[in-house]
Amino acid sequence: MSPLVLFHLAALVLLAFGLYGLTSRRTLVGMLISVELMLNGAGLALVASARLTPASDELGQLGALLVMGLAAAEATLVLAMVLVAAKRWGTSDSDRLSALRG
């Protein structure tokens, strides 16, 4: 197998673990950890494609950098949301946070 396929398979492993965690975790923080796993897989696949195919190298690496920046922004916001949820309902358990009210 070529190195490109190997790197992409590693990225798919990260995607599979992330999706599994996102659907099986109960707490919001656990789900956040799983989302970070998936975003890492996306970055890995982007950089691997940029480095090992004729595609533009700069574009791939900049794209992966933007993914990292978005992940940081998302983690900040999710942290604030989890804190608000934990303060209001005393739990960050996604099974118990089912009420939707304006």
Add this chain to the structure above:
Amino acid sequence: MEQLAYVAYAFYLVLILIGAFAAVRCRNLVRALLGLIMTLFGVAGMYFLMAAPFMALMQILIYVGAVSVLIFFAIMLTRAPAGEAGEEDRKPRPVVRLVLAAFAGLCPAVILAAVLLAKTPQALHLKPELPLARLGQMLTGPYVLAFELISVVLLAAMAGAVVLGFERRKGA
């Protein structure tokens, strides 16, 4: 030399596998976070392996340095009043749920892997390492809009987090 690269790849893959398994299966969220950090280091090693050292260092700086500290704060600030920090509750998870979750995780990955193996792209030798100055030129030249937009997104996320935090204090 090429053999050595495969050995390094296998080592990083093992790091990623063990870390990801811990990140999704550990009941204690602090241990799950440690698993995530292990995975992040594995991915950083893979960036080094494909001669993208800047990406590897950014990965360590942003993910290990900033994002995991944020997640650690989230774990510590949401602890149950009685229990230990970051402990998920003890009631057993239904098996059906785990099976469905495994299906949800494996299904897209297996389909994508099948497509990848069926339509394997032409193997290419590693390009020469991209100089950092070139990345900077692209970021301030043709892709300056993306650069500014990500700054705005980060600023908006930060302001949103602050606003959410204040709202919590006022309502209490």
